[in-house]
Amino acid sequence: MEILNAALVDWSRAQFALTAMFHWLFVPLTLGTSFIIAIMETIYVKTGKEIWKRITKFWMTLFAINFAIGVATGIILEFEFGTNWSNYSWFVGDIFGAPLAVEGIMAFFMESTFFAVMFFGWNKVSKKFHLISTWMVAIGSNLSALWILVANAWMQNPVGMKFNPVTARNEMVDFWEVLFSPTAINKFLHTVTSSYVLSAVFVLGVSAWFLLKKRNIALAKRSIVVSSTFGLIMIIVTIFNGDESAREVYRTQPMKFASLEGLYYGAQAAPLVTFGIFDIHKPTMENQNPKVFTNKFEVPKLLSLMATLKPNSYIPGINDFIKGNEQYGIVSYFDRIKMGKEAIGALKVYQKERGKNDSIANAALTTFKENYKYFGYGYYNDPYDLIPNVPLVFYSFHVMVGLGFWFLILFILGLVFVLKDKVQDKRWFLLTALWTIPLAWLASEAGWLVNEMGRQPWVIQDLMPTTTAISNINTTSVMITFFLFAVTFTVLFIAEVRIMLKQIKQLKDGGH
Amino acid sequence: MTKLFRKVFFFYYEGFRNMTVGKRLWLIIAIKLFIMFAIFKVFFFPNFLKTRFHNDHQRSEYVLEQLTTPNHKN
Numbered sequence: 074m075e076i077l078n079a080a081l082v083d084w085s086r087a088q089f090a091l092t093a094m095f096h097w098l099f100v101p102l103t104l105g106t107s108f109i110i111a112i113m114e115t116i117y118v119k120t121g122k123e124i125w126k127r128i129t130k131f132w133m134t135l136f137a138i139n140f141a142i143g144v145a146t147g148i149i150l151e152f153e154f155g156t157n158w159s160n161y162s163w164f165v166g167d168i169f170g171a172p173l174a175v176e177g178i179m180a181f182f183m184e185s186t187f188f189a190v191m192f193f194g195w196n197k198v199s200k201k202f203h204l205i206s207t208w209m210v211a212i213g214s215n216l217s218a219l220w221i222l223v224a225n226a227w228m229q230n231p232v233g234m235k236f237n238p239v240t241a242r243n244e245m246v247d248f249w250e251v252l253f254s255p256t257a258i259n260k261f262l263h264t265v266t267s268s269y270v271l272s273a274v275f276v277l278g279v280s281a282w283f284l285l286k287k288r289n290i291a292l293a294k295r296s297i298v299v300s301s302t303f304g305l306i307m308i309i310v311t312i313f314n315g316d317e318s319a320r321e322v323y324r325t326q327p328m329k330f331a332s333l334e335g336l337y338y339g340a341q342a343a344p345l346v347t348f349g350i351f352d353i354h355k356p357t358m359e360n361q362n363p364k365v366f367t368n369k370f371e372v373p374k375l376l377s378l379m380a381t382l383k384p385n386s387y388i389p390g391i392n393d394f395i396k397g398n399e400q401y402g403i404v405s406y407f408d409r410i411k412m413g414k415e416a417i418g419a420l421k422v423y424q425k426e427r428g429k430n431d432s433i434a435n436a437a438l439t440t441f442k443e444n445y446k447y448f449g450y451g452y453y454n455d456p457y458d459l460i461p462n463v464p465l466v467f468y469s470f471h472v473m474v475g476l477g478f479w480f481l482i483l484f485i486l487g488l489v490f491v492l493k494d495k496v497q498d499k500r501w502f503l504l505t506a507l508w509t510i511p512l513a514w515l516a517s518e519a520g521w522l523v524n525e526m527g528r529q530p531w532v533i534q535d536l537m538p539t540t541t542a543i544s545n546i547n548t549t550s551v552m553i554t555f556f557l558f559a560v561t562f563t564v565l566f567i568a569e570v571r572i573m574l575k576q577i578k579q580l581k582d583g584g585h
Numbered sequence: 586m587t588k589l590f591r592k593v594f595f596f597y598y599e600g601f602r603n604m605t606v607g608k609r610l611w612l613i614i615a616i617k618l619f620i621m622f623a624i625f626k627v628f629f630f631p632n633f634l635k636t637r638f639h640n641d642h643q644r645s646e647y648v649l650e651q652l653t654t655p656n657h658k659n
Contacts, residue, residue, distance in 0.1 A: 141610035145618060152621075152630035159633035163648045192607070193600025240641070241648040421653035541652065544633040554629045561620060568613060 084551040085157045085543045090525070091555060092149045094518055095562035099143020099569070101517050104218055104265055105272025105307075106136045107211035111204075112299055118204050128292050129207075130195070132276065134576055137192065142569040147221070149558065157551060161532055161542035166242050168234055168251065169224050179220075183213030218268075219261050226257035228533050229524075230325040236536075238423055238441060256325055259318040260524075266311040267517060270480055273304025274506075274513035277487055279577060281506035284497045288582050294491055301487035308481045315477070316379065322527075323380040326534060328394050329527035332463045333470040334376055336390040337365050339398065343388040345375035348471070351464045391463070395456045404447075406456035413451025416444035449536045461529040469522035476516035483509055 110132050117125035154162045162169075190198055190206035198206075227234075233250030234243040245251060277300040283293035323330040331337075334346060349369035374384040381388075389403055397405025419441035426434040453459060483506060490496035496503070528534060532542040604611070634644045 137607065138610060141607075141614050142617075144614065145621060148621060149625070152626055155632040155635070156630040157633075160648055160651050163634060163644060164652075189597060189600060193596060193603075197596065240645045241652060242645070417653055420649070424649055424653065546633065550629065554625070557625070557629070561617075565613075565617065572609070 078548065081546070081548040081551065082540050082543055084548055084555060085153075086539060088157065088551055088555040088558065089150070089153055092146070092153065092558055092562070093525075094521065095558070095566065096143070096146045096150065097518060097521060098514060098566060099139055099146060100218070101268030101271045101514075102139045102275060103136065103143060103214055105269040106132060106139065106275070107207075107214050108269060109272055109276055109299060109303055110136055111208045111211045112303060113296075114204050114207050116299075118200050124291055124295065128295055131292065131580060132296070133191070135279075135573055138569060138572050138576065140188075142565050142572075146562070146565070157544055157546065158532075158542050159544040161537060163242060164537055164542070165228075165533065168227055168231075168243050168245055175220055179213065179216055183209060183216075187213065215265055218265060222261045222264055223252055223257045225524075226254060226260040227251055228531075229260070229528060230254055230256035231533055231536060232256075236445060238420055238438065239427070255321050259314060259321045262314040263311065263318045263520075266307050266314060267477075267520060269307040270304055270311055270477075271513040271517050273300040273307060273484065274480060274509055276300035277304065277483070278507045278510035281503040282577070283580075285500070285503045285507070287497075289580055290497065292580075294494075294496065297487055297491045297496060301484045301491060304480065305484035305488060308477060308484060312477060312481070315474075319379055320381075323388075326528055327389060328391065328459070329461065329466070329523075330380065331389065331391045331394070332461050332466040332527050333523055335365055335463055335467040336376070336388060337392055337463075339388060339390040339393040339401075341377075341387045342374045342385045343376040343380075344371035344373045345379060346371045346467075349467070351467070391460055395460075406450065406459055409447040409450040410453055410456060412444040412447040413449060413453075415451070416441050416448045417451040419444065445536075447535060449531060449533070449538050449541070452538050452541055453530075459530060461527055466523055466527045469519040469526065473516050473519040473523060476512055476519075479509070480513070480516075 110129055113125060113129040113132065116122075117129055187206040187209040190203060191210050194203050194206060231243070232254045233245060233247040235246045236243050251257070276296050280293040280296040280300065283289045319330070322333075334343075335349060335351065336343065346366065346369050349366040349371075352365055352367050377386045377388055378384045380386070387401060389398060389401060393401070393403050395406050397403050397408060419437040422437035423434050423441060426437065428434075450459070486502055487496065487506065490499050490502060530538045530540070532539045601607070601611075634647070638644045638647060
């Protein structure tokens with residue numbers, strides 16, 4: 074095989090990260106705002122008050138802007154799969170095919186039918202049918218997200234499939250196991266509920282701006298009631314399903330779990346580091362430096378409790394995975410590398426002898442199957458290359474969690490102030506709510522950083538490393554498209570912000 | 586049946602005609618899709634395996650060769 078250079082891997086990864094993160098600027102707002110609009114319209118239909126129709130239509134316009142600018146930006150990721158990540162695409166083809174096909178069909182029918190009724194149907198269809206269409210848009214867009222997240226969850230925890238050594242493809246053996254794997258369920262719930270939180274922060278922040286400008290007071294206050302209530306419920310749900318997600322990560326991706334807490338050395342009754350600054354000296358084979366943090370604040374036993382629901386349990390650290398820990402049944406990365414190399418070697422022999430010498434081929438196939446679990450480790454020689462970027466994962470995780478708790482406080486304050494009819498007088502709160510808008514995106518993107526950087530070097534957990542997944546193409550072409558995307562997405566993002574700001578500023582005062 | 590189709594057609598037709606912000610959004614969508622499919626996809630994103638190999642058998646062979654020759658990578 075030709076030598077793949079590190080620059081190609083890095084540029085391919087950077088390009089994918091850029092497009093995915095830009096795409097994610099639009100998606101969570103669509104997911105959450107669609108439900109907020111549906112709630113507002115439900116209030117309109119129930120009460121018959123015109124102000125709620127006005128409120129619904131206003132947020133619907135902002136929803137449409139975001140949807141229009143963001144729609145199809147995810148397709149770029151599929152282009153990249155085919156061009157830059159061909160080994161990966163081939164390897165996973167059948168797993169991704171079904172969920173993405175369902176997503177495409179569902180999204181097309183839901184969106185072309187109910188989306189049109191939602192926007193064109195005011196005064197043309199009955200109030201009830203219009204309301205049903207709005208709810209269907211919300212449900213449909215969230216179901217679209219389900220399939221993508223199921224595909225992503227499979228990469229983190231590949232279940233319900235079988236590798237075919239003749240075609241080099243994974244074939245789905247149990248669709249339901251793929252769909253309902255605990256990883257998929259947790260991922261879907263945590264992603265969508267955190268997106269609802271982001272949308273609630275957006276609605277709250279924009280409403281705060283109206284109050285600061287002393288315009289559209291009725292619209293703003295009612296929007297704060299809906300967004301704070303919805304946001305408060307959703308941030309509580311997000312905290313709980315985030316906690317469950319952490320346990321799932323502990324079970325299926327323990328290296329990622331250790332990384333997000335900066336746990337280099339396993340510990341009984343492990344404390345949770347709520348705040349920490351990394352020491353620059355990373356522990357290695359040669360440098361067994363036990364000082365991981367220069368400064369930290371930790372809560373005793375909380376990490377053990379969080380991971381296992383037992384405060385005194387042992388939580389393995391990064392070192393336990395590298396060197397193994399017999400007492401806790403952890404196979405060392407040194408051994409996994411050996412087994413991975415066995416699997417790769419056996420696959421090669423099987424390919425060569427298949428149809429020529431059946432006994433050798435069958436023996437090779439048996440060896441391959443026995444060691445397939447650690448197939449991806451065989452591409453490495455140094456176990457320390459299998460450690461993700463721990464500081465990045467740690468900081469991203471803590472930013473996400475910290476901001477999550479800040480949103481909880483913000484929604485409580487918003488709800489209390491608006492119910493006491495004092496929100497318009499709390500200038501400090503209104504300014505804070507407004508400036509929290511970008512923080513909602515920061516938290517959301519940080520969550521994806523934890524998810525994707527924490528699982529490195531794997532593109533498919535334990536089976537395929539990122540370096541094996543890429544196509545052997547020209548690095549320059551990847552660099553060119555990286556910058557083309559950067560420009561295109563930046564233009565789209567600026568367009569979205571400008572059009573939205575114009576719509577917000579243009580909204581005429583009115584309503585009671 | 587024809588009546589239903591006419592009704593649906595005019596529903597969309599009038600909807601598009603009466604749009605305000607939507608017209609600009611549709612323009613953005615059209616330009617964006619053109620850039621993505623007519624420029625990015627055509628000139629920069631050929632499907633690596635489809636353009637290099639004629640059939641799935643060849644693609645399998647190639648990927649297997651990639652998967653089983655790991656020594657140069659790490």
